[in-house]
Amino acid sequence: MQRKEKHALFWGIGQLAVMSGSAVWLLGDFLLPIPWRFYFCGFSLAIGMAGYWAGTQFFIGKLRSMHMRLLIPGIISGGLIFSLLWNTNGSWLVPGSALGIGLMMFWAGLRLFAVEHRYRILGLTLMLRGGFNLIIAATFQTEVYVAWFIGSGCLKVLSMLGLVYAVQDEIQQRYARTIDSLSHGFLIRDRRGYVHVANERCARLLGFNTAQELIGLHVCDLLPHLTRDMADQYFRRFEAEGVQYPIADTAVMRLRNGNSLPVELLGSPYIERGRLYCLVQLLDISERKKKDDLLYQAARIDSITGFFNRYALTARLTQALEQAAADGRECAVLFIDLDKFKRVNDSFGHAAGDELLRTAANRLHGLLRPQDVLARFGGDEFIVVIPDLPPGSAAQMGVDCAVAIINAMRKGFELSYHTISASASVGIACYPNHGSDSETLIRNADIAMYEAKKAGRAEQRVFYDAMNAAAKDGLVIDGALRGAIEANEFHLVYQAITNAHTGKLTKVEALLRWHSSLLGPVPPDRFIPVAEDSGMIIELGTWVLEQACRQMGAWKQGTLDDVTISINVSAWQLADPGFVKLVSQALIRNDLAPHQLELELTERVLIEDAANVQAVLGQLRALGVGISLDDFGTGYSSLSYLTQFHLNTLKIDRAFVMDIEHSERSNNLVHAIIAMGHSLGLQLVAEGVETAGQAAILEKMGCHYLQGYHISRPIPPAELLRFADQRISMAPAPHGDFAI
Structure with missing residues (x-):
């Protein structure tokens, strides 16, 4: 069945040759004359011994191409020698054959016994067969032929069982080493949720010492927060039609020691003896999640001030507007620009400018409520969102906050051993009076801020429709x-x-x-x-x-x-x-x-x-x-x-x-x-x-x-x-x- 298992082929040829020689000898009177039976039995014995020798050498990994080239000449030489011996004295055929096969089997058993622990049962049975044949060769009598035949048959069955055990154990070890060499966890569970196979990596990921501890446990025993309904629901996905495999999921598992483990689960179906099983690979994505979190934060957090950037602001403002619309509340949006910020950059350098932005942002944050949102919109521009305000109060709340911001900025900043005076111009737009979406509110607050700058800086203005004149001028x-x-x-x-x-x-x-x-x-x-x-x-x-x-x-x-x-x-x-x-x-x-x-x-x-x-x-x-x-x-x-x-x-x-x-x-x-x-x-x-x-x-x-x-x-x-x-x-x- 498996072409790479050539030891079975060699041993099979050897056993078939021995059985053919025995059959021809016993039934020879009806098949061949005596001289030809001697030749046939001689070559059968040579082929049998060569088959057991080659099978054993292959099984322990010692069969070389040079050996294969010498195999045919060896069979021919051995067959001729045995044929001449039998023709010289026909009574030597049975004990001689038993001796030859016995020595070869005893040698094969010794070789297998000494190589691998899992080969010892097979080696022991072959040694028993070889020893039995040697005893028969030394004491062979025609009347004990039936006992010899029965003993040989039992020992053949034992050797076949030993061979099955060796091959199965070899395949199991190969399979176990393969899954243990995986860099991620692996387990096989049945429909009821019990674990049948697991590797060492899976055991370590889930907080166990060895993979053997997992075998026979229910998956809910592995993960305390996993319920049987959740485990059954996961398995039912493999029974659905049209599902693409593997099924990929990400989850954060709560382990027995209380730690959290972010993993990616890759599930595939597996059918054995007509029963559906689930193969699950567990990939530890802790490092990936850290990188994703850093990327997510980098995409949302301004690198200079540590507060939200424009992208995060849009998302939070949209969320606040949706909530305000659902609850019948109002929001105020303040667009803040630091006046003459460019002079700081030009005079003291960009490092000082960045320090001013950080200090200003922290000062702004100190004026806000916990639920308010602060973001750096770009350059020296900040936006404050004041959400969840009672109807009719947004404009006044925005003005009060703007006045507090302007006063706070007037206090000056200590930069590069210099006290730098700075001011802020603030524009205010309110939901729902000045817009119903984030883009409109920010744009209108920006327009109001420019009106505040035109008024002499360090001022605040609430948006009104006439301020759109500049935008209309752009259209003109x-x-x-x-x-x-x-x-x-x-x-x-x-x-x-x-x-x-x-x-x-x-x-x-x-x-x-x-x-x-x-x-x-x-x-x-x-x-x-x-x-x-x-x-x-x-x-x-x-x-x-x-x-x-x-x-x-x-x-x-x-x-x-x-x-x-x-x-x-x-x-x-x-x-x-x-x-x-x-x-x-x-x-x-x-x-x-x-x-x-x-x-x-x-x-x-x-x-x-x-x-x-x-x-x-x-x-x-x-x-x-x-x-x-x-x-x-x-x-x-x-x-x-x-x-x-x-x-x-x-x-x-x-x-x-x-x-x-x-x-x-x-x-x-x-x-x-x-x-x-x-x-x-x-x-x-x-x-x-x-x-x-x-x-x-x-x-x-x-x-x-x-x-x-x-x-x-x-x-x-x-x-x-x-x-x-x-x-x-x-x-x-x-x-x-x-x-x-």
């Missing part, structure tokens, strides 16, 4: 943007960027301006966010790219032939699959060298879809176009971008430049940025240069280029050309003294 702008390009309502102005040492005009930045026929002049900070939200920024960006390159092409024949033109690029444009091709075509159409175009990116652009941005920037760099990071230092991760993205230029934000004459900290910070840029081989542009003193300091620090009102305001192309001519006609002077 969105409508006016449609068709503005076709109506030629956009134009570009250019701001000069000069060499800090020589004052030479080396770069210009193209800036977009819009004069709407419907709205009049609209500043970029008003229409650019609307264009990004609507997706129109791609069309606008394409127009700016083409117009700037066309203007640069027109300048090539004059004073500005070697100037680099810089344009701003949005995340939407970088995500456009055809953007690199658009850039390439614009350069070719206007006969520009790639290095004459520089694309300015903000840190926010790099944050969004970083992998795609990195790939696009690689293509642009391969094209030869310059890449500049605008407003460097104003975000959380600027330094990481210097290593992650291959940039050509850093533009130092005006927030750092404006105080370098009067603030040692700002001066040192700008100096550090310039030194770092030099070490990375980057070009540095200082934005917002408004005084000759600032220009002189920056030139002395080693800043390469200057941009700002001290150099030039954004001006039309013709004025920029005159500006460039004026620079050439006048003698070079340091620090941008020829500013207009």
Whole structure:
């Protein structure tokens, strides 16, 4: 049945050969003449001995291919020798055969007895058979043939039983070692819930010493909190039709020692003798659950403050609104923004800013009730949810809490050995008056917060419908943007960027301006966010790219032939699959060298879809176009971008430049940025240069280029050309003294 159990095949051949030789000898008068019977019996004896020898050698793992090659020659040689002996003296046949088989069996029994404990019964029976045959060979008489036959038959039965025991024990040991080697628990239970098989890992998981202790116990005896109904219900799932196996479940088991064990259960059916059993694997998922809990917490908890993040806030607010709707209660949502938080980051660094956020969050939490929810919404923004309020009280409760928050923030914060004054602006929206879902309430509270900022900061405002004017204004702008390009309502102005040492005009930045026929002049900070939200920024960006390159092409024949033109690029444009091709075509159409175009990116652009941005920037760099990071230092991760993205230029934000004459900290910070840029081989542009003193300091620090009102305001192309001519006609002077 099992081809790998070749010892049974060899022993079977040996036994069959011996039985055939005996039968032919006893019935030979009717079958073969005497000489041929001698040959037949001789070869039968040789085959029998070879079969027992090969079976024994295979059983103990000592049979080699070399032995197999010698087996046939050995049988032929032995058969010829035995045949010649029998032909010489026929009376030697029976005792000689008994002697040969007896010696072989006795040898086989000794070999098996000495190898494995589980082979000893089989070895002992073979030794008895061999010894019995040797006794018969020594004292054989025809009249004791019946006794010899009966004795041999009994011993054969015993040896077969020994063989069955050895093989079964071997299979059982193999099976037991297999399941014990599993890294997870394993047990087999029947319909009633009793355990039939278990491995050592299962015993250890369930708090037992050995697997044997589990055998015969009901599964409810293994787990104190498991009831028989629960055990029966689990088993019935294996009797249902159409079930996909294995059945996977996760559970937290309560063990006998009181500990909890999170496990994954994998159940499969098993049928034995017509009865259904259940094979259950128990996987200890303690480590996985710890990781899942950490991931779950990381997804819900803000890493800086330790309170809820935006995702968790939305879930909790939705839950609070559902409960309020069911109970006829109200909720208040407070949107809190720390005023002038950016100054803390700019002046003291982001570590100080993070410490301020943590301190502010703890101070906010100390003002709230246990059931209230506090979350960091992003940046320096927090949201407080005050749930389960009586009807008609949400607005007043929100105002009271907002006033307490504003007063608490006014107390100042101790950061970096400095006392920093901070304030908070708070917007309030209430359920159900100002919205019935979390998104609407948060948005309206945000609108109210901006109204509080407009009122002078450190103020609170409750949302009212008129505050939606800004949102409606966005819709008006969105409508006016449609068709503005076709109506030629956009134009570009250019701001000069000069060499800090020589004052030479080396770069210009193209800036977009819009004069709407419907709205009049609209500043970029008003229409650019609307264009990004609507997706129109791609069309606008394409127009700016083409117009700037066309203007640069027109300048090539004059004073500005070697100037680099810089344009701003949005995340939407970088995500456009055809953007690199658009850039390439614009350069070719206007006969520009790639290095004459520089694309300015903000840190926010790099944050969004970083992998795609990195790939696009690689293509642009391969094209030869310059890449500049605008407003460097104003975000959380600027330094990481210097290593992650291959940039050509850093533009130092005006927030750092404006105080370098009067603030040692700002001066040192700008100096550090310039030194770092030099070490990375980057070009540095200082934005917002408004005084000759600032220009002189920056030139002395080693800043390469200057941009700002001290150099030039954004001006039309013709004025920029005159500006460039004026620079050439006048003698070079340091620090941008020829500013207009």
